[in-house]
Amino acid sequence: MPLLDWINKEHAKTSVREVPFHLLNEVATYGAAADNLLIQGDNLLALKALIPFYAGRVKCIFIDPPYNTQSAFEHYDDKLEHSAWLSMMYPRLVLLRDLLSEDGSIWVSIDDNEAHYLKVLMDEIFGRRNFVTTIIWQQRTTRENRKTFSNNHEYLMLYAKNYPHFAATRNDLYLTEEVRSRYKNPDNDPRGAWQSVSANAQAGHATPSQFYTLIAPNGKQHNPPKGTCWRYTQEKIKTEIEANNIWFGKDGNGVPRIKKFLAEAKSGLTPETLWLASEVGTNDFAKKHLIELFRDGDLFDTPKPESLIERVIHIATNPNDIVLDSFLGSGTTAAVAHKMNRRWIGIELGDHARSHCIPRLEKVIAGEAGGISGAVNWTGGGGFRFCTLGAAVFHSQGELNPAVDFATLAAYIWHLETGTPAPASFTNPLLGIHNGVAYYLLYKDILGALRSAEGNLLTAAVLDWLKSLAAHDGACVIYGDLTRLGATRLAAERIVFKQIPYDVTGR
Numbered sequence: 001m002p003l004l005d006w007i008n009k010e011h012a013k014t015s016v017r018e019v020p021f022h023l024l025n026e027v028a029t030y031g032a033a034a035d036n037l038l039i040q041g042d043n044l045l046a047l048k049a050l051i052p053f054y055a056g057r058v059k060c061i062f063i064d065p066p067y068n069t070q071s072a073f074e075h076y077d078d079k080l081e082h083s084a085w086l087s088m089m090y091p092r093l094v095l096l097r098d099l100l101s102e103d104g105s106i107w108v109s110i111d112d113n114e115a116h117y118l119k120v121l122m123d124e125i126f127g128r129r130n131f132v133t134t135i136i137w138q139q140r141t142t143r144e145n146r147k148t149f150s151n152n153h154e155y156l157m158l159y160a161k162n163y164p165h166f167a168a169t170r171n172d173l174y175l176t177e178e179v180r181s182r183y184k185n186p187d188n189d190p191r192g193a194w195q196s197v198s199a200n201a202q203a204g205h206a207t208p209s210q211f212y213t214l215i216a217p218n219g220k221q222h223n224p225p226k227g228t229c230w231r232y233t234q235e236k237i238k239t240e241i242e243a244n245n246i247w248f249g250k251d252g253n254g255v256p257r258i259k260k261f262l263a264e265a266k267s268g269l270t271p272e273t274l275w276l277a278s279e280v281g282t283n284d285f286a287k288k289h290l291i292e293l294f295r296d297g298d299l300f301d302t303p304k305p306e307s308l309i310e311r312v313i314h315i316a317t318n319p320n321d322i323v324l325d326s327f328l329g330s331g332t333t334a335a336v337a338h339k340m341n342r343r344w345i346g347i348e349l350g351d352h353a354r355s356h357c358i359p360r361l362e363k364v365i366a367g368e369a370g371g372i373s374g375a376v377n378w379t380g381g382g383g384f385r386f387c388t389l390g391a392a393v394f395h396s397q398g399e400l401n402p403a404v405d406f407a408t409l410a411a412y413i414w415h416l417e418t419g420t421p422a423p424a425s426f427t428n429p430l431l432g433i434h435n436g437v438a439y440y441l442l443y444k445d446i447l448g449a450l451r452s453a454e455g456n457l458l459t460a461a462v463l464d465w466l467k468s469l470a471a472h473d474g475a476c477v478i479y480g481d482l483t484r485l486g487a488t489r490l491a492a493e494r495i496v497f498k499q500i501p502y503d504v505t506g507r
């Protein structure tokens with residue numbers, strides 16, 4: 001497969017592994033206790049910090065990264081050298097891919113500055129087979145007369161983690177009022193409203209049975225127009241006429257058309273790739289909403305309209321799924337996900353995490369009525385935790401940061417060993433059994449009275465206790481400070497002992 005190359009690409013690729021794991025410091029909780037997370041910090045570090053807990057669990061990622069327009073906005077710079085932009089995106093996209101669930105999808109908002117390079121980059125990271133589509137969003141409706149061309153659209157580049165899984169689970173759009181209003185009932189059919197579709201098909205692939213003179217109930221003869229045939233055979237059309245499924249107009253003299261009933265219509269609409277401002281809003285529309293929200297505050301330059309994000313989240317998720325935005329800006333994705341009863345994670349580097357996202361989300365919790373609130377009947381509730389990036393889990397020489405608590409190290413070890421996210425908060429030395437192997441962690445005070453003065457040692461008494469925690473006679477991996485059991489005993493018990501921190505790999 002042809003790949004994109006640029007200066008320092010190799011470094012961008014290796015940087016994913018080299019980014020250290022960091023702790024997340026919980027600073028405050030807003031509203032009711034909830035899983036939702038707002039993180040202030042560089043998303044490269046924040047995404048890596050999330051991996052042990054969320055890898056494979058996120059259903060929908062929407063990101064709106066700086067487009068590299070070579071401008072300096074009030075709240076962030078959008079001026080990277082072209083290669084530097086690609087190097088910035090590469091490792092973040094790799095981490096985002098690892099966070100997605102098998103039926104998950106990633107939607108990237110972008111414009112012509114980098115869209116076509118981003119497409120090739122995402123082909124490499126997500127696989128060409130997982131490219132779903134590029135959506136054109138009409139982001140402005142007014143003409144920009146000072147430019148050579150008035151640019152009125154942006155793109156949403158959509159990739160699935162695994163295309164067939166996404167295709168099988170994505171949602172249709174709701175039938176709009178406009179579509180519903182096309183169904184009428186001029187003949188008072190007891191089966192309800194219907195619309196008519198052509199009874200003709202292209203003649204190209206027709207069989208001889210589709211060419212005949214159709215006789216209407218009033219005796220009028222109809223022939224298919226040149227180059228077309230009847231959609232139904234003569235036999236089938238007869239039964240359809242008897243069933244009152246063919247419409248010949250009010251006076252019975254019209255060309256035959258097939259009745260399609262609203263009750264039998266697909267409950268939703270297949271999403272199209274052209275998203276008009278009249279349906280999902282514009283940038284200006286989003287700014288007006290922010291002006292209503294922050295009457296006296298400074299305005300964020302490049303917000304997305306809530307209705308645009310609502311459509312993305314509607315197609316890609318169901319209530320309670322996790323939505324993530326790692327370039328959160330003014331907090332639109334988090335606000336919309338919250339109003340749609342999804343769980344969410346938002347990451348923002350700038351101070352507007354505090355000056356815009358927190359107050360906006362507090363208003364949402366209090367039942368803010370703007371944006372999509374009316375459309376989704378939002379009346380308030382829920383909450384979120386605000387975190388910043390803490391210290392690295394491992395110091396530069398590899399020694400474990402003593403600030404790491406049991407549950408956090410357990411989550412890292414579980415993820416490093418099994419490649420799966422931490423199932424729950426760990427409170428027990430038996431982390432779990434995966435593919436027939438039981439994983440144990442002896443760390444901090446988890447051994448209680450069994451802990452020796454020298455630390456968390458694996459002794460015969462400790463092993464007896466560990467064995468009592470689960471009926472498991474298969475292989476085990478035990479992490480601890482040291483083992484007092486000899487190689488023969490360990491082999492006989494099918495135990496692999498790993499020493500902390502030297503055997504905690506992947507950092």
Ligand SMILES: C[S@@+](CC[C@H](N)C(=O)[O-])C[C@H]1O[C@@H](n2cnc3c(N)ncnc32)[C@H](O)[C@@H]1O
Pocket residue numbers: 041042043044064065066075076300302303304305326327328329330331332333347348349350
């Ligand atoms: C285009 S704005 C997003 C706007 C957002 N969609 C909204 O509706 O308000 C891009 C945001 O990404 C943030 N950003 C840029 N680099 C980042 C990084 N390395 N980590 C986290 N956020 C970053 C910027 O501060 C900016 O707020």
